[in-house]
Amino acid sequence: MSSIKLYPELYNHKHSSNLYPLVITTNVVMVVDIIINHSPLSCLTFALTTLGTAVIIWRRELNGLLNFVTKLNRRYKFTTPALITLGTFSLLDALSTPAKAQFFQNAQTWMTSNFSGAGEAIPLVFNVLRGLFLIYLGISLVRVIQSARQDEDWQNLARTPMIILIAVTVGDILANLIIGSGGTTT
Known part of the structure; x- marks a missing residue:
């Protein structure tokens, strides 16, 4: 044929x-x-x-x-x-290839350059926030997949992590608008 x-x-x-x-x-x-x-x-x-x-x-x-x-x-x-x-x-x-997209990377760079006395506290705080966010998204993804497999209402479970993901993304964009390029101030 x-x-x-x-x-x-x-x-x-x-x-x-x-x-x-x-x-x-x-x-x-x-x-x-x-x-x-x-x-x-x-x-x-x-x-x-x-x-x-x-x-x-x-x-x-x-x-x-x-x-x-x-x-x-x-x-x-x-x-x-x-x-x-x-x-x-x-x-x-x-x-x-290395990951290039880290949320709040410019905010961390700005805070590290402007508050040099903080030492390793600022990178630690931002890395803990990133880690908690990724753990939350991972757990939420597992819950959504389990409820979809069990023919439950997975869309309501997926709504909250999506709202948080959008809020973090918008927060990162707004932080970049406020601090600029993330470099040092003169």
Whole structure:
């Protein structure tokens, strides 16, 4: 059976014209990601996105190539190990980068630079707050998953942690607006 008979909506040009702006926007975002994060994962994601864009736009012209790759995969089964290797590399690359997003990092830097007599107390307080927040979110997530598995009303349980997460995020944004860049004052 041909793929046109199985998935006729993929070959309907009336609906695919709405897809092009989204695909182009995705490629632009990938270029910005490469500019910001100079990592192999960003380049790999951009390459796969560009390849996917080419396949979407020129799918009729590439139909013979895609059929050849499908036959090759059926015969030699090379695609699955290659994708597993590629996925493992991407996952290890993503996990090996340091976490850059810490809430209240600028506030901690500002307080440490302006209250130098406090020593290690300010980083300790902020790290304890971060730890308590992460423990609370973890426990809440476990409770929400358990209630969803038991067909209970998990949405009410998820509402409070989401409100607290939003409140902490807004608090971090407001703290950044108040203190500025987090550097020392002159």
